[in-house]
Amino acid sequence: MATRGSGPSSPPLTAARPGRSRPVGSGPSALITAWIALSAGLMLAALYAVFFVAPSERTMGIAYKIFYFHVPTAIAMGALFVLCGVASLAYLVQPDRRLDAAGAASAEIAVLLGVVVLTTGPLWARKSWGTYWTFEPRLMLTLLTVFIYAGYLAVRAFGGAPESARRSAAVLGVAGLPAYYFIKESVNKWGGNHPKNVVYGDGEGLGNPDIKRAFLIALVAVFVLAAHLLWLRYRTHLLSARLQEALREMSEYDLLEDSR
Amino acid sequence: MNASWSTGIESAIAPVLMQQAPAATQAGVEVKGLASDKPNLSKEEVPGGPLMIAAYAVMWAIFFGFLVLVWRRHGALAREVRRLELKLDERIGDVLASEDRTGKGSTR
Numbered sequence: 012m013a014t015r016g017s018g019p020s021s022p023p024l025t026a027a028r029p030g031r032s033r034p035v036g037s038g039p040s041a042l043i044t045a046w047i048a049l050s051a052g053l054m055l056a057a058l059y060a061v062f063f064v065a066p067s068e069r070t071m072g073i074a075y076k077i078f079y080f081h082v083p084t085a086i087a088m089g090a091l092f093v094l095c096g097v098a099s100l101a102y103l104v105q106p107d108r109r110l111d112a113a114g115a116a117s118a119e120i121a122v123l124l125g126v127v128v129l130t131t132g133p134l135w136a137r138k139s140w141g142t143y144w145t146f147e148p149r150l151m152l153t154l155l156t157v158f159i160y161a162g163y164l165a166v167r168a169f170g171g172a173p174e175s176a177r178r179s180a181a182v183l184g185v186a187g188l189p190a191y192y193f194i195k196e197s198v199n200k201w202g203g204n205h206p207k208n209v210v211y212g213d214g215e216g217l218g219n220p221d222i223k224r225a226f227l228i229a230l231v232a233v234f235v236l237a238a239h240l241l242w243l244r245y246r247t248h249l250l251s252a253r254l255q256e257a258l259r260e261m262s263e264y265d266l267l268e269d270s271r
Numbered sequence: 272m273n274a275s276w277s278t279g280i281e282s283a284i285a286p287v288l289m290q291q292a293p294a295a296t297q298a299g300v301e302v303k304g305l306a307s308d309k310p311n312l313s314k315e316e317v318p319g320g321p322l323m324i325a326a327y328a329v330m331w332a333i334f335f336g337f338l339v340l341v342w343r344r345h346g347a348l349a350r351e352v353r354r355l356e357l358k359l360d361e362r363i364g365d366v367l368a369s370e371d372r373t374g375k376g377s378t379r
Contacts, residue, residue: 067300073320073323074320074322074323076327077323081326084330123337127329127330127333130326131330134323134326135322137317138317141317219300243341243342244341250345250348250349253352254348254351254352254355257355257359260359261358
């Protein structure tokens with residue numbers, strides 16, 4: 012019989028479920044559908060603008076089309092590095108499940124976008140520089156920063172006791188913040204082959220209105236997709252924590268054995 | 272193996288590249304700051320088509336592969352939590368009914 016917990020501090024079972032209102036995971040489906048439709052629509056619009064509206068570029072030729080998604084992905088990656096760093100700092104100050112979930116989710120999506128950036132970048136470089144990779148400041152710092160946040164995820168996954176693993180990972184998350192600053196400033200401070208001032212440039216930059224429009228649509232599309240992925244992972248982390256809590260409660264009341 | 276794979280792709284889309292090459296060099300706009308002027312870098316003429324196709328293929332594979340994985344994981348977790356919570360609610364109902372029957376409801 013499972014009326015009381017076996018532990019000495021277990022509350023009565025009838026008091027064990029305070030304040031639970033709606034089932035977990037039954038999110039607003041209309042919102043989810045709208046979000047998917049928005050992501051897909053923006054991506055299609057971006058692809059149309061990139062391939063059918065924006066003119067070809069004289070120097071890079073068709074490889075210039077890589078730029079329209081490489082740069083927005085890099086910008087979104089940077090924003091997520093910052094979000095992870097800030098959430099990690101806040102978690103260290105005031106441990107909270109939602110801050111932890113926000114940090115973990117943003118690190119995951121940032122690393123994912125980092126892989127995209129570090130794949131599309133060398134493909135661009137092969138055309139522009141004649142080589143896939145050079146050991147120049149921006150490339151190396153980007154790789155290093157992606158490794159820092161991959162380390163964050165590895166510490167969370169394999170770092171031992173959950174609470175200490177979360178705190179150690181949060182320290183790494185904060186440590187990544189200056190690394191991201193140096194990525195931003197590397198082309199200005201130390202030069203290198205990586206183009207600078209193309210988007211916000213002092214020269215012609217993205218002066219052509221069709222190129223600018225295609226770039227902005229792609230930027231919004233990538234940000235909406237990244238936000239969608241971020242929200243999904245955030246929810247998954249919270250659900251996972253809720254599941255652990257439910258399992259712990261059931262274990263307290265000896266319900267776990269016959270729950271399968 | 273990689274070289275033959277790459278050569279295979281390049282030869283497969285060669286007709287497309289041949290059409291695009293003149294457009295890329297003779298027409299179009301110029302975006303400042305893209306061309307590298309570093310003397311140590313190769314000035315080899317590299318076809319951009321396969322590079323662009325590879326970049327888009329990898330990008331979409333990563334994005335959508337991850338999206339599908341996350342959706343599946345999220346759905347499985349949500350189902351598991353719902354199942355456990357319903358089970359817990361059932362047991363709580365049983366206990367409440369039992370307490371009502373035995374007159375111990377005052378402890379609620």
